Amino acid sequence: MTIIAKNVIKEFGEPPTRVIQGIDLSIHDGEFVSISGRSGSGKSTLLYLLSTLDDPSYGHITIDGIEPQKMSVDELHRFRNQHLGFVFQFHFLLPELTALENVLLPARRDNRHYDKEDEARELFKTFGIVDKIHKLPSQLSGGEQQRVAIARALIMRPKYLFADEPTGSLDSKNGQIVMDILKRCNSEWGTTLVLVTHEAEYAAMAQREVFLIDGRVTENHTTS
Amino acid sequence: MLFLAIRHLLSRKKQTVLIFLGISLGTLMFTVISGMQLGMREFIEARLLSNTSHIQISARDNIIDRDEMTERFYGNQPVDWLVPPAGKREEAHIMYPQGWFDRLSNDPNVTGYSPSFTMNVIISHRESKYPSSLIGIIPTMYQQVMDLQKYVSEGRITDLSEGGNKVIIGVSMLKKLGSQIGDNILISSGLGELRPFKIVGTFSMGMEQIDDSLMFASLKDVQTLNKTPGQINGISVSLVNMERAHELASQWQLTSRDKVQSWEQANAQFLQIFDFQDYTRLAVTAAILIVAGFGIYNVLSIMISQKRKEIAILRSIGYPPKMIMELFLIQGIMLGVTGAIIGLGIGHLINMYLSTVSLGIGMGGDNTMTISYAPSIYIEGFLLAFISAILASFLPARAASKLTPLDIIRSDV
Numbered sequence: 001m002t003i004i005a006k007n008v009i010k011e012f013g014e015p016p017t018r019v020i021q022g023i024d025l026s027i028h029d030g031e032f033v034s035i036s037g038r039s040g041s042g043k044s045t046l047l048y049l050l051s052t053l054d055d056p057s058y059g060h061i062t063i064d065g066i067e068p069q070k071m072s073v074d075e076l077h078r079f080r081n082q083h084l085g086f087v088f089q090f091h092f093l094l095p096e097l098t099a100l101e102n103v104l105l106p107a108r109r110d111n112r113h114y115d116k117e118d119e120a121r122e123l124f125k126t127f128g129i130v131d132k133i134h135k136l137p138s139q140l141s142g143g144e145q146q147r148v149a150i151a152r153a154l155i156m157r158p159k160y161l162f163a164d165e166p167t168g169s170l171d172s173k174n175g176q177i178v179m180d181i182l183k184r185c186n187s188e189w190g191t192t193l194v195l196v197t198h199e200a201e202y203a204a205m206a207q208r209e210v211f212l213i214d215g216r217v218t219e220n221h222t223t224s
Numbered sequence: 225m226l227f228l229a230i231r232h233l234l235s236r237k238k239q240t241v242l243i244f245l246g247i248s249l250g251t252l253m254f255t256v257i258s259g260m261q262l263g264m265r266e267f268i269e270a271r272l273l274s275n276t277s278h279i280q281i282s283a284r285d286n287i288i289d290r291d292e293m294t295e296r297f298y299g300n301q302p303v304d305w306l307v308p309p310a311g312k313r314e315e316a317h318i319m320y321p322q323g324w325f326d327r328l329s330n331d332p333n334v335t336g337y338s339p340s341f342t343m344n345v346i347i348s349h350r351e352s353k354y355p356s357s358l359i360g361i362i363p364t365m366y367q368q369v370m371d372l373q374k375y376v377s378e379g380r381i382t383d384l385s386e387g388g389n390k391v392i393i394g395v396s397m398l399k400k401l402g403s404q405i406g407d408n409i410l411i412s413s414g415l416g417e418l419r420p421f422k423i424v425g426t427f428s429m430g431m432e433q434i435d436d437s438l439m440f441a442s443l444k445d446v447q448t449l450n451k452t453p454g455q456i457n458g459i460s461v462s463l464v465n466m467e468r469a470h471e472l473a474s475q476w477q478l479t480s481r482d483k484v485q486s487w488e489q490a491n492a493q494f495l496q497i498f499d500f501q502d503y504t505r506l507a508v509t510a511a512i513l514i515v516a517g518f519g520i521y522n523v524l525s526i527m528i529s530q531k532r533k534e535i536a537i538l539r540s541i542g543y544p545p546k547m548i549m550e551l552f553l554i555q556g557i558m559l560g561v562t563g564a565i566i567g568l569g570i571g572h573l574i575n576m577y578l579s580t581v582s583l584g585i586g587m588g589g590d591n592t593m594t595i596s597y598a599p600s601i602y603i604e605g606f607l608l609a610f611i612s613a614i615l616a617s618f619l620p621a622r623a624a625s626k627l628t629p630l631d632i633i634r635s636d637v
Binding site for chain 1: 227228231232234235533534536537538539540541542543544545546547629630633
């Protein structure tokens with residue numbers, strides 16, 4: 001099963017400006033794909049389109065054969081909750097909740113947070129932040145906050161993980177830790193990882209690199 | 225969403241407490257003002273009912289009508305009266321009392337009735353003369369309709385049963401006459417004849433104009449004084465349910481030429497004051513709750529603008545718009561409900577305290593403020609706070625639910 005984008009076009013504004021100009025792309029189960037390009041090349045827009053956060057102006061995107069645009073609002077949100085995980089440049093942790101409560105937030109949607117608590121603790125252990133479990137986000141460093149955000153994205157064991165510049169606001173050491181964690185998610189758990197980054201070093205960690213210029217795919221090749 | 229709503233409120237303790245206080249104060253004010261006003265209403269209604277029956281049937285004055293006289297004496301001929309006939313035809317009295325007695329005895333809505341004859345009299349005592357109203361009653365029947373004995377400070381209402389020209393007079397009048405129990409006073413119907421009546425008791429209804437001008441005697445004695453034996457000009461009726469007084473009075477009026485009035489109709493002007501009080505009470509409370517409502521609106525609006533990122537992440541991890549709306553509505557409702565409960569509770573305690581404070585003014589009874597604890601006060605107070613909280617939180621909650629994750633992520637990063 002895959003994510004398939006067919007002739008996807010995205011326009012913004014009036015008169016419309018095309019940010020994504022007819023992209024065809026397939027992402028296979030368990031793959032680690034990086035999307036890179038210069039600022040304004042449309043890489044984040046493409047990620048949002050692939051991850052159901054945005055709808056294409058033209059063309060079609062299917063995830064596991066399902067077209068998210070045709071889902072009802074409730075179906076779409078349930079689908080996101082159960083199958084998709086998101087990591088953004090900013091951690092977006094809820095400041096009034098502890099790290100553990102933040103991680104369990106997706107599970108709380110359907111009152112499954114009690115069932116997921118052991119799993120959450122395991123993630124904290126795996127990510128080396130088990131001692132931060134009851135800390136508030138404000139008591140964590142930038143790297144720790146981002147690791148908590150990744151744990152939150154993974155708590156529902158999503159099939160797809162979308163990461164938009166997850167290392168963008170971190171120093172190189174923490175950036176590397178975060179990238180290692182993401183890579184492990186892909187290699188050990190088989191989570192399909194789509195990473196948007198402007199850092200060539202991190203893009204090269206993917207199995208396949210997609211390079212965008214002005215909303216068009218100029219390179220799409222597997223790494224050695 | 226309850227968990228998150230509580231966390232949101234707790235994360236802004238100062239704002240939460242301020243809004244909470246606003247709503248509590250609103251409901252507290254409503255409870256106290258309502259308790260006092262409705263208490264005053266109950267007090268006054270009780271006083272009104274102490275000398276007004278639920279329904280009063282009274283004789284209608286038979287006024288001479290010019291057209292009727294013309295037709296009777298001259299048929300259809302045109303008549304130009306130099307001095308048109310006018311004035312009362314005769315002393316007003318109930319024409320067929322027995323018909324009323326039979327009807328009232330068989331009506332399941334009626335708990336009792338009492339025939340009476342009321343007349344204006346002049347009291348002569350020593351060198352002074354005073355106008356007064358003398359009500360002739362059958363004490364046992366009157367007691368079924370109005371609890372006069374409750375207001376009798378000296379003597380017993382049944383002392384009037386045997387007749388023999390005895391009266392029970394108001395305490396103010398006794399004082400004005402400078403008389404004592406056991407003294408004789410002379411009462412005149414205005415027709416010239418003076419009859420001695422013995423004061424056998426006093427009453428105090430707590431209303432000066434009544435205690436100063438009303439006297440009770442046996443029905444037969446009053447009829448004899450007026451030289452109209454067997455006549456009555458009033459029937460007082462008590463009902464199982466006084467709330468039905470207006471409805472029944474209107475019903476009975478349809479089949480009688482006598483005047484049938486409910487206690488509300490008899491005191492209509494007085495009772496209008498209560499309607500005005502109700503409007504004032506609601507206006508004051510509405511003003512307070514509107515202020516509290518704006519508080520909720522502002523706090524939630526500010527909270528939503530500060531929590532746009534959180535809303536974005538909630539949407540991206542699968543919380544649909546209706547759950548986002550629920551999150552903020554719950555916060556408004558929690559503020560409204562808890563604020564209302566605390567406000568009502570403190571208001572109730574204040575009312576309990578106020579009901580023990582002596583006013584130091586002559587109001588009759590135990591001289592403390594009458595406070596109402598009617599359940600309707602608490603229900604209305606709660607609903608006012610609850611509804612204002614829902615209305616105030618609805619708009620910000622709906623605005624929050626319309627935020628899309630992408631708009632927020634794009635604008636904030």
